[in-house]
Amino acid sequence: MFGAVQFGIFAAFIVLFVPMGLAGWHLSRNKMLFFSGALFITLAVGVHLTPYFPSITDFVSSLSVTSVVSNRNSCISFLHEIVWDVRDSNKVLWGWERSTPVVACEFQKLSRVEASVLLNGSWIVVVGDSQARLVVLSLLNLVMDGEEMGSIRGDLFKRHSDYKIVIEKIGVKLEFLWAPYAYNVTELLTEFKKNRRYPDVLVMGSGLWHMLHVTNSSEYGDSLGNVRKSVVSLLSTEFGNDGPVTGSVSVQSPHLFWLGMPTLINSMLNTEDKRKKMNGVMQDAYDRELYQSKLLRQSGGPLLLLDIKSLSGRCGVMCTVDGMHYDEHVYEAAVHIMLNALLIDSQQRL
Known part of the structure; x- marks a missing residue:
């Protein structure tokens, strides 16, 4: 101040x-x-x-x-300034810190009604592994009531499967696409470009499966480079400053997010193979490849990071049972960060 x-x-x-x-x-x-x-x-x-x-x-x-x-775009850099109150695993609280710039940005936890108004009529696609599936669960928990969610959870968590739902009352089409590797993401982007149909919001992520089954950070970096090329090609050929080229279905370019990997707590991982391959040194190497790929906005790229590593790390050991998948509060925070980013990018207020 x-x-x-x-x-x-x-x-x-x-x-x-x-x-x-x-x-x-x-x-x-x-x-x-x-x-x-x-x-x-x-x-x-x-x-x-x-x-x-x-x-x-x-x-x-x-x-x-x-x-x-006066320049709300600068607020993007403060979106992850979140503090946690973790007294025990059953009582986890989170919120944005009260520093002057963060308060001025007026971030908010959106209510069900506010989130429904913001997302009304949208096509949302979330692409990735189990972390992405948990983000979908948190988003559905926000816009749907408990009774509706009871019939959804089983279908959403079918192993290694896609999931689609249309929420009629708010006109939202939500898709989860199982894509554990970065090349799966590249293939999907190619398909979007071929069909010239694009979601309004696209959340992508990968890394955990590659770290476990390939364990080669340089190869991971190369695959992220291909994702970046696909995104840049899509944006440059299909969308201009005033909207899409003639023939495109969308009225504006998609809002693009990259879902980061969580903090991995090695001692809590549930198999010896995971503890051996998904160690701190390897995670740091994978993180470096992500930032060096220039895929993220903060390194000059097109995608805004949803920093699950930061969120999960601050929530801590009490927020996970297996050292990899965290409780609902972490993904809830990620969803609200995404929604506030949408408000900033679309210059809206609720």
Whole structure:
């Protein structure tokens, strides 16, 4: 917050440089010293009195807030600034931290009604492994009630299978596509481009299966490079600044997300093969390949990261039973990060 300390520094700069500027106008030494002293006393008094006048303090503080809000795109970088209260496995709370820029961004946990309004009429595709399936579960939990979810969970968690649902009351078509490897993601992108039909929201992710069954970070990086090429090709040939080229079905380019891998707690992994291959060194190598692939926005790419590693790591050991799959709160937080990103990218407020 822009408070008394910062204001004092600002005042010091005025006291130092304004008299020097006046000296350039050939004022006499006595006049310049008098002016400098008067200015210093006035500003010093102002700095000390400002906290006692709420209207002044609020005005000064609002300057920094306004600078953040005036460019909401900058809020994207604060989306993962989440704090956790994990007292026990049955009582996990999370929320955005209360720093000035985060508060100014006005992130919110969307209610069922708000999420339904935001997603109304959308086609959402989530592509990946079991982590992606858990994100789908959290999204469905947000927009559907408990009775509706009772009949869904069994179908959604059929091993290594796709899942599709149309939520008629809000016109949402949601698809989960089992695609544990990055080349599966590339094939899907090629299919979208061939058919010239694109979802409104596309969440993609891979890595865990490759780490376990291939265990080659360099090869993983190459496969991510192919995903990036496919995404860039799709965006550059099908979509321009003013929307799609003639013949495309969508009215705008999809909102694109990359679902990061979770924090792996090696001692809790449930097989010896996993504990051997999915160690900290290997996960770090896979993470480096992801950032070096330039697939993510923060490294100049097209996809916004849903940082499950950060979310799960902060939630901690009490939020997982197998060191790989975390409880619903982690994926709930990821869904709300995604929804707030959609609000920012589409310049909407609820």
